[in-house]
Amino acid sequence: MTINHYIFLSVALFCIGIIGVLTRRNMIIIFMCIELMLNATNLLLVAFSKMHYLAASVADAATTAGTDGQLFVFFIMVVAAAEVSVGLAIIVMMFRNTHSIDVNFLNRLKH
Amino acid sequence: MNPNDVFITFPELLVWFPLLSGLIIFLLNKEDQVKKLALTSSFITVAIVVASLFFTDKKYYNFNNVSYFWLPSLGSSFALMYDGMGRMLCLLTSLAFPLAFLSSYNKSYTKPNSFYGLMLLMQSGLIGVFCAMDALVFYFFWELALIPAYFLSSRWGGERRIQTTFKFFVYTFAGSLLMLIGIIYVYLHTPDFTFSLRSFMNTKLPTEKEEIIFWLFFIAFAIKMPVFPFHTWQPDAYEQATPSVTMILSGVMVKMGVFALIRWLIPVFPYASQLFANFIIILAVIGMVYASLIAWMQDDLKRLVAYSSIAHIGLMCAAVFARDESGMKGVMIQMFNHGINVIGLWIVVDLIERIWGTRKISELGGLSNASPVLTIFMVVIALANLALPLTNAFVGEFLMFNGLFSHGIWTTAIALFCIILVAIYTLNMVRRVFYGETKRENVLSLKTIDVNVKTALVIVVLIILILGIYPKPMFELTQDSVDVFMSKVKGLF
């Protein structure tokens, strides 16, 4: 497969995530959509890493080009996990104070 | 003494001394102490300036010029020069403050220490502006003079003072920021990347750029002077500020604009200033007539004086842009004389308000029955204001009009129309305020025209008459600056 298949796929996924963020008011769903965006990037990273690997392996078979891409994915997952833990904690705290998970429920801070 | 070993140069002395005494005064809190110290320090400043007048010779170079690196990375050095125009304006500044202090000596301000302290800070800032040889230093002092003025006139004064002063501040601040951009632009084109006036003068900007940068500078100065149509902050500010601050604002600070035109604008942008000279002169002349006509309509003495001073400044601006030698000399001595006269006017107006409790011309009348002395002072100062011969203002205005004439007869004719208008409104004011039957009893006893105010007025009147009859010293004092200026603009027209 050529790279643009993957690009289009993950860009599409990414934009779906964005649309989700924009259209939903349930903060958990919004958060999930953000995760979706992250996954889109992950997919694209892997694809790119394989692309670079292919390009490099023509020169020498024992290249490690593209490895860093996959490692980056790994780190993204790490960060995502951390974020999720914090984020859910915050959401829970919110829910505890105001029994709602509507993002627009809170707009004391404005103007 | 040996001219080459100097402990401290005059400009430095003049900048630091008021600053220090101002800071000391901040720490005092006994009112009479504060007043005494402020007055003494201002008189010492006068003494210093007077002393400096004896060291004008070339061989005293080291007494009058100082420069050491300040921001090497920026190529800015703390450079002060003390040439004729600088001396003259420093003399004006140093005279203005004692007059202001004397005239309000027995008037007690809340927090006197901060009042007098700020006043002296402003003095140091003003002197710095008049001596600065480095664009960045110039800008620094330009702002440093503004800040105390802002605090002074919004802390003490009329009930609308806060808004009006704020308007004045933002207006001038915006102007000076534009000038900052201009300074930066020129700096980046200087051959040796310094802010010194010399290298500014040697910079040749591409013409179309020079035209833009010229305006950045001019607007800042025009707001300061102020020239029509940038003048609207002035009457309100003068009306609201407390008199002794108004004296400084109108007597000295306004001169910053004119000074800057002569020292910075035209020598640095000779081409553009020649290009726009017509336009600006016409603007200034319109402003003169406009301001005179409005001054005629004023019922508030302060506003009347304010507008008349706008008219006078307009004439100076026009004469500067006419760039004729005699006109320049006129401007030089008129800067000084207008300062003195307008301060005199403020003193009298302040007295009237203090004694009769109002500034409204319509409510006053027949003051000369109550106080002939005040009348005499006022009449003399008013005559100086309408530039009657043998008063100081005459020589200056005569020369300025003459310089303007070299630019064109019609503009001169329109400008001269103002000498009729000024007669109309000044004499009407004198007539309605001082002559006729007494309309209103004085709320204070005339004892309040006490000796210090009299002293101030006598000083003013003496200066008016002496310089009116024998202006030569002023000519000699400012000769060198005029020569520099003319040599800058000679090549162009």
Place this chain on the structure above:
Amino acid sequence: MSKLVYLVPLLPLIGFLINGLGRKSLTKSLTAIIGCGVILISFIISLVLFFEVKAGHSEVVTYFDFITAGNLKIPFAFQVDQLSVVFLLIITGVGFLIHVYSTAYMHEESGAHYARYFSFLNLFVFSMLLLVLGANYLIMFIGWEGVGLCSYLLIGYWFKNPEYTAAGNKAFIMNRVGDFGFLLGLFWLIQQFGTLNYSDIFSKAGDMKINDAALVGITLLLFVGAVGKSAQIPLYTWLPDAMAGPTPVSALIHAATMVTAGVYMIARSNLLYTLAPTTMGVVAIIGLATAIFAATIALKQNDIKKVLAYSTVSQLGYMFLGLGVGAFTGAVFHVMTHAFFKALLFLGAGSVIHAMHHEQDIRKMGGLAKRLPVTHWTFLVACIAIAGIPPLSGFFSKDEILAAAFSANTVYWVVGVIGAILTAFYMFRLYATTFLGKFRGSHEQEHHLHESPKAMTWPLIILAILAAISGFVGVPAVLGGHHELENFLSPIFAGSVKLVHDHHEIAHSTEYMLMGVAAGTAILAILYAVSKFSKKPDLEEAQGFGRVLQNKWYVDELYDAIFVKPLKGFSGFLNAVVEKSGIDGIVNGVGRLVNYGGRQLRLLQNGQVGAYILMMVVATLVLFIIQLFV
């Protein structure tokens, strides 16, 4: 000796300072002595100077540089020559007499005001001397403005009365209008000649061509100044109002000296004017018009001083006619004689007013001849003199002007003669109504009627003698005289005389005819007037055309309507609309705009995460579009 010329103006200045500063402490008599003494001394010095000049050396005395700006150098210098000494004598002489007169006239004033009066008077003499002594136009201008100031101060001497102070303002402002032109002329002179010294200018001007545009412009502008100062059409209206001042002031300033400054100025710069015939024409016509116009107004005035004021205006018109037709000597001659008889007339009027307790309306007088003999006789002499009846002074001076006018243009002469007839008529109308007939005043006035004190009568007598005989310094050749004044002044006017040598000499027969006509008609007019008014003066209000004359052709109202009101309205408009809501409105508008923007822009911050993110996405989109497709 002529080094001492600075004393001439200096002494009055000193007098001014002493009287002004010590006005509280000095006694009246001391004030009077100082006031008169300084003038007397400077009169004596002027006499000495006169004889020196007559002996034939005139010179320029320079004291210090007044203005030095680049190549423009204006020294503070005095010029002692024929013209200036003549004026010196007139000013100090007449001035001294009037000072003496004032000591008595102003005696009711309190000490301080008395001193104020004399200090102003001295100041006036000082500036007038400066005017005539100056060796360049700037010094002249200084004096020019100085006399204006003094007239302003003295007109408004009784400052309690708003009309008086208003009159003072009017005088000053109208003079300013004149100065407007004068100054412009000066600047043009500087641009043209690079100097203001008479000698340099005239020497340079000598080799300019006739009617050079610059010269015409300069002379016209200078003439505007003269029009203002010497109360010519259209700037004459201040002079009648100026009668608000004390009568001796009117005598000195508004009759004898100040108003003739314009004449002096043109006589001084005669060369420039002869080089600009166009201007000469203008001057002549203006002068003639003023002469006749003022005379008509004078016909119907009932205030004794007003009549004299308008007659002054008209006489000044004659002087300008003389200047306009090139009879400079004649003009100066008339200045001199006019100074004598007009001062005399005013002082006489003053004495009458003094006697009548400040009653000025001639309709309430009459039959004063018996009560005030000295005043009456001297007044009569003055009237005859001004009416131009030989052999009194007025005849010679006026005749010289008219003769010159005739040789220039017959119409000038005809109008001039008509003016002379009118003059004779209204002067004797005044004389008859005041002194002849029977007394019409109130009883206590009648009871108090008495001749004025010596201090007032002696000046009258001296002036009467001068008014009678002073004509003989200028007896024309036709009458077998040889015009001393002309010979004396010839060095001044030599240059212009050379230029107008083609001036065709008129035959003696014609001259006799002219004189005869002028004098004869004048006498007829006098007889008619006396017969008409000595019996039944016109006490009732004038009707029809007379009313127009009585209201001075409504000129004041006209000026008010075309100049003052529109200007006031315009500046009111500027003040109320343009300044407040226009310019300042824009400035404040910017501030308000910022405020409004703040209020609106912060609504963008609506507190909803969704909206925020949406805006971020849209912004990113925009950035993309700019980056990728622009």
Place this chain on the structure above:
Amino acid sequence: MGITQLLFWLLTVMTLGSALMVIFSKNPVHSILWLIVTFFSISGHYILLNAQFLAIVNIIVYAGAIMVLFLFVVMLMNLNESSSPVKNKWLRFAGVISGGSLLLVMIGALKDTESMQKEVLMNTGNIGLINNLGIVLFKDYVLPFEISSVLFLSAMVGAVVIGKK
């Protein structure tokens, strides 16, 4: 069109479809389940790209840990259709439009540029294998690895601070 292509298209359709279901399904629980489906399909892609390690980690971390966490939370709050609020439709419309146009812009920018035709090595190549990754991770990427521990530490502290009563 080999088996790989077939799988690719299949997985792609799955991914996008389930992603769309995530954002469109009313019930939060359903959307979580759909999200898990998405993750699985993405892991499928990884396997297709022979990045086995990531595939596994993806399933363990995401589908396993994170989504379960989500599920817990949702259950905890026992949400259902009714309680899940909906934006007013204009805002949703705007969201869809802007998101869609973002997609279009990016696609429009990227399509038919020559670098887009580069091949991607499918189901061979051993960089995705755990030992290669491990070697590189602990040789070159040791610093980020350690730093991420700080990240976790702070996240942990934060969660505690926020979470405890």
Place this chain on the structure above:
Amino acid sequence: MIAIILSALWGVVMMFSGIFFKRKSTAGIIAILGIVALIFVSLLEYHSYLYLPLDIKGMLTFSAFSQVFNLVAFICTLIYFLLNASEFEEVGNDVYEYYALIFFILSGICIVTSFNTLLMLFLGIEIISIPLYILAGSDKRNLKSNEASLKYFLMGSFSTGIMLMGIVFLYGATGTFNIQAMHLGADKPTPMVAIGLVLLLAAMSFKVSAAPFHFWAPDVYDGSPTIFTSLMATIIKVASFVAFLRLFDTAFGKMHVQWQLLAAIIAAATLFIGNITAVFQQSVKRMLSYSSIAQAGFMMLSIFALNTFAKEGIILYSAAYSLASIGSFAVLVKMKDYSFEGFNGLRKTNPFLALMNTIFLLSLTGIPLSAGFIAKYYMLIGTVKNGNYFWLAIFAVLMAAISAIYYFRLIQAMYFKEGNAEAKPLSTTYKAALVITAGLVIFIGAFPNVLIKALYN
């Protein structure tokens, strides 16, 4: 490097000391000790007396620039601690944890200022952000604080997604994460690079709260506890700016002209929105948050200019702006009422606070002889030097003039309006710290060389 380690370690120390010490006030002392040690160490590092022989595979490079900035950041933090130590206890019970999080943030800052691969940038920013989400919500009972935290979190992680996408595209285009190894030319970027650039620009603009990605800032600043607001608005923001500058200078420096326009637009928008919106605010806290956006607009000029003036300027600006803002936030914290009226007549009730606050506000306005002026000056000269878009400089100064409106409104309230503003009692350390801050503000204003020279040792 050692600074990073030490700050991370000290975070742990803080956590555990929470167990041993019960008194809240000790936390402040320990933290101050830590930050002092940090300053000391980084000074040694800066003068390279101290060096850790550790092969980090070019993940980070410690230039003089980054080290000087770290020093500035540490010193600001020290002052911040000194000023606000007592306030920490007001916020909640977990004082030690707050300090720990702040130390983690500091290590994040060190990473961000010296990162060399996008991976480190990503990690660093996350290390900074995640604790901030917590700190924003640390006032748990307060709904505003919760809301702030949630908003910050949601939008922050969204922007993380955006940034990651950008990084991915850059990787796709260049095949490496190392910003120095990317070798992007000066000519027009390929679509991939362009997309990466724009996405990164957007994400970084979000982090520095540059319009139109600033929307989170006012709400979050307003909602979070004031002391943490002052941390976010100052040190964090300028650190992100340094990262921003480093990224775009190293990676996209050559193709500067290609994206200048975007930077110019963002800068102008930020200046406009920040200043104009601040004018109408009624609460000083919110005004200061908008003003921090406005100042960010000025700092964006350095991204736009991208020349030596800009680099020197960003350091100066960081110092000047951080000090002044920390100072005036510290004054704000001491006030009973945060509205403008709450400051009326402070001159009478507490002249010391009034004077200090005036100095800070003047510096923020950019009055000569205050650090703020020099900082603004550098930004402007950089902008003008850049040559293109001269209008931007003029626009910037006009906006600076507008900024005077709201800063001086506060000065007016304090000095010219009548009223009796109430302030909490001030400890001596607080006063001393405030005086030191003001002194530094003026010192830097008078002698900026000290800082500039340090960049070229």
